[in-house]
Amino acid sequence: SAVISQKPSRDICQRGTSLTIQCQVDSQVTMMFWYRQQPGQSLTLIATANQGSEATYESGFVIDKFPISRPNLTFSTLTVSNMSPEDSSIYLCSVKTGYNEKLFFGSGTQLSVL
Amino acid sequence: KQEVTQIPAALSVPEGENLVLNCSFTDSAIYNLQWFRQDPGKGLTSLLLIQSSQREQTSGRLNASLDKSSGRSTLYIAASQPGDSATYLCAVRYGNQFYFGTGTSLTVIP
Numbered sequence: 001s002a003v004i005s006q007k008p009s010r011d012i013c014q015r016g017t018s019l020t021i022q023c024q025v026d027s028q029v030t031m032m033f034w035y036r037q038q039p040g041q042s043l044t045l046i047a048t049a050n051q052g053s054e055a056t057y058e059s060g061f062v063i064d065k066f067p068i069s070r071p072n073l074t075f076s077t078l079t080v081s082n083m084s085p086e087d088s089s090i091y092l093c094s095v096k097t098g099y100n101e102k103l104f105f106g107s108g109t110q111l112s113v114l
Numbered sequence: 115k116q117e118v119t120q121i122p123a124a125l126s127v128p129e130g131e132n133l134v135l136n137c138s139f140t141d142s143a144i145y146n147l148q149w150f151r152q153d154p155g156k157g158l159t160s161l162l163l164i165q166s167s168q169r170e171q172t173s174g175r176l177n178a179s180l181d182k183s184s185g186r187s188t189l190y191i192a193a194s195q196p197g198d199s200a201t202y203l204c205a206v207r208y209g210n211q212f213y214f215g216t217g218t219s220l221t222v223i224p
Contacts, residue, residue, distance in 0.1 A: 042215060043214040094158075103148055103158075104160060105157040108156050110155045
């Protein structure tokens with residue numbers, strides 16, 4: 001299994017500012033995933049973060065808005081830049097690990113943008 | 115694009131009742147299927163994972179079944195408790211892509 005520490009757990013931010021979310025995993029993993037969950041909806045993949053290379057972004061998400069860092073195999077950050085109220089969501093980091101490649105998630109960051 | 119559907123969107127049951135949550139998917143060529151629990155404003159907690167070659171998995175009061183030919187998985191919760199109240203999501207994996215359902219919000223009434 002994997003234990004993922006994600007912070008902050010929640011934040012209320014002003015329009016136009018940026019927030020950086022951190023995820024720390026208790027074991028080395030090749031890929032980390034960042035998801036967004038808008039109110040009442042399911043999870044949408046933002047990007048996949050690989051150590052040593054640029055993150056791979058899904059359609060509709062761009063690096064300027066959601067820059068990601070992956071400095072080593074246990075840590076990643078996602079920044080939500082120039083925020084607007086439409087960015088209010090739960091942001092989740094996830095890893096795939098173990099012999100059966102089970103998905104594990106952090107505790108989530110609930111972001112509200114005023 | 116793969117579609118994963120969970121019906122009903124919400125379910126309310128009295129404490130002690132056995133219940134079944136449903137997850138349907140359009141393409142039977144899955145790699146595995148995973149059930150999660152999500153409490154309000156929180157992350158997802160893994161409950162059970164079923165590989166494509168398996169028919170079911172059990173953990174405590176939970177039992178998940180998989181029928182690839184019909185594109186369906188069920189999560190059975192026995193003797194429900196108020197602490198089971200949460201949203202339950204299924205995630206279907208195809209290759210290296212994961213597709214999530216929109217979840218079933220379960221309320222267990224004491």
